[in-house]
Amino acid sequence: MRVVLWLMLVLLPGLVLAQGLRPAEDPPDDFPSRQYIDSRGCVFLRDDAGGWTPRLARDGTRVCGYPPTLSARGADGGSSLPALDPNAGRSRADLLEEALLQQVITNLRPGELASDPRPMERLPDLGPEPHSPVPADTLRAALAAAPxxxxxxxxxxxxxxxxxxxxxxxxxxxxxxxxxxxxxxxxxLPKSELSRLSFARPVGSMSKAAESTLPDLSAGETATAPLPAPPPTAAVRPPRSATVGQTPEKPAPTTVSAAPRAKPATQPSAGMIPAGARYVQIGTFADPRNAERAAGRIAGMGYPLLRGKDRVGGREVQFLMAGPFADREGIVRALDAIRKAGYHDAFPR
Known part of the structure; x- marks a missing residue:
């Protein structure tokens, strides 16, 4: 008995050492990597003979504590090892039957899947259901009442x-x-009235035909066009048949009447205010000093003032506008007051 115990004490360390030098489970035969980690987390290296030797640290101990190379679960959630897969050896029909029993059968009530023992009865076809006339009647009534x-x-x-x-x-x-x-x-309004009122133009779009120099209009001044010079009076010669001693009669002097003065373009009156008018344009000034005097006078009347610049005939001019006004009544009152102040050419815009 003592001999047997002595043999066991001598051989047991060798068996334990030999068991520790091998992986807990061998990898598959087609495993391509040179490093393998068993299920205990110990690292093994493939040797030249095709076997596996443990990887040792610098102090001679085995390197362990790493995740296994072959996980206990595969990509589909099942075990990659057949011995650990609970569905190993079962067919797809068995798995479907078990799923139905767990999901459907357990929630059924008694007699829920039982069929009706009576035979099927064929009922007559009644055709499509009639359409309700209520929406069409409502639409017709609304169209009739619209005018x-x-x-x-x-x-x-x-x-x-x-x-x-x-x-x-x-x-x-x-x-x-x-x-x-x-x-x-x-x-x-009639079309003729609309065409007569369409005089407003955007700022900076003055007609190129107005190449003449604009007159400077100060407060209370009006621009008058110079009268054209009358043509020279033609001298009337006496007839050749007259005798030398006979004194010819002096012809009556011909008088040339001056051309009638062109009437200045009349701006729209208070009753001809266009639909989109919000301002009253006071005038256009080529002299900045006249513009300053007019601006001070309009500002003294209590109206908001808007100043702008334009170019006519290659020369820069300034225009003044009072406003904006909220309604037509305000435009009419401002236009009347500005014209009474001496700016007779003011017009709504």
Missing amino acids: ALRQDMGGALQPNRRLCELLGYDDRPGAAGLDDPTQGYCAT
Whole structure:
């Protein structure tokens, strides 16, 4: 008995040492890498003979504590080792049956999947369901009531009169036409009136035909065009048949009447204010000093002033505008006051 125990004590360290020199499980035969980590996390290197030797640290101990090369679970969540896979050896039909039993059968109530023992009965085909006429009737009623509703709204809305005045239309309701933007709320102006009122132009777009030098207009001054010089009076010769001693009669002097003065272009009056007018243009000044005097006078009247520059005939000019005004009434009052102050050429813009 003592001999057996002595042999076990002698051989056991060798067996333990030999067991520690091999991986816990051998890698597959087609494993291509030269390094392998077993399930215990110990690192092994492939030797020249094809076996596996443990990797040792500098102090001679084995290198362990790394994640295994072959994980216990594969990419699909199942075990990569057949011995550890609970579904090993089971067919797909068995797996589907088990899934149905777990997900469907457990939630069923008694008699839920039982079929009706009565035979199927064929019912007659009643055709499509009839459409309800309610939406079409509502639409027809709305279309029929639209003209009367529009007329009632146009007559009841008194603020439209103010809107018509601001837009330049008459405040009386008229017949709605295809070219009427107010749809009958305001009586439209005739085309001749619209063409006469379309005098506003953007800043800097003065016609090139105005190449003549603009006159300097100060407060209270009006520009008068110089009268053309009359043509020279032609002398009337006496007839050749007259005798030498006979004194010829003196012809009556011919008088040349001066050409009538061209009337200056009249600016729109207070009743001809365009729809989009918000300012009153006082005038255009070529002399900056006259512009300064006019600006000071308009500012003294309490009106906001807007100054701009333009170029006419190669020379820079300044124009003054009072405003903006909120409504047509304000434009009319400002235009009347500015014209009474001496700026008779002021016009709405």
